[in-house]
Amino acid sequence: MIKKHAAIFTAISSKAKKTVCVSCLFFFIVLSFLFTGNFAYAKTVISDSAHMLTTEETELIHKNCDSILERHNTSVYILTSDKIGINDNYDGYMEQVGNDSKAPENLVLLFISTKKDARVYQIYGYGTAKTQLTHKRCNKVMDHMQRNMKNGNYYEALNIFCNEVDTYMGRNPKLDSLFFQSLPQLIFSLLISFLIILPSVRKTAGKNTVAVRNYIDESHSQLLGRIDHFRYMNVHRVKKADTSSRHNNGGSGGRSHSSGTPHSF
DSSP states (O other): OHHHHHHHHHHHHHHHHHHHHHHHHHHHHHHHHHHHHHHSSOOOEEEETTOOSOHHHHHHHHHHHHHHHHHHSOEEEEEEESSOOTTTTHHHHHHHHHTOTTSOSSEEEEEEEOOTTOOEEEEEEETHHHHHSOHHHHHHHHHHHHHHHHTTOHHHHHHHHHHHHHHHHTSOGGGGSGGGSHHHHHHHHHHHHHHHHHHHHHHHSOOOOOSGGGTOOTTTSOOOOOOOOOOOOOOOOOOOOOOHHHHHSOSSSSSOOEEOOOBOO
């Protein structure tokens, strides 16, 4: 009798466990549908075909890219290759990636090639990143990566990439103007200080008597006139090449994007 009740209890317990498992599975499936509807294409992708990073380094860079996604709603794709180099059509390959139907609307692409004698890296920006990562900004980021790229410190270079992309995505490009840079601000401050001090200096300075007119009586001299002669005053106007459309509008097809100048290392 006791064994019979134990068997019944075991059967009821197993059924309850199955019901709980099915309920939990259904719950997670519903949640996944709710979230993938809005964030199906917003993600971080690191495809390290060139084996530039260790597993641990890849995870750390992945976290940095996820932070950019959370803060700026912009995905980051880092793609490396040891097969496609500067002499290959890597630019067309990157355009295919950026214009793929599954690609996020806001996307930063970083392509790095370690192909022998054809090493190159370049940044592309789509959507919001196109506005924030201008051609000039892309070049600045790559310039700051250059030393570490040449020395083979790829993890450090990618850390710089993530940090600067994060900064630029949160700052209006108008703030990059000359006035907001540190050196011009220093020069401007010194100029203002000089203009404030100059009147005081002029008041304390003695009168300058070493001048030509102090020693020439113009009314009784034989000077008949005066002429100012300027040399080398020919000005040649050269039309500036319009490179903004090439850097900001992308290639011939697909959605437009910004990009930096390819950097070799």
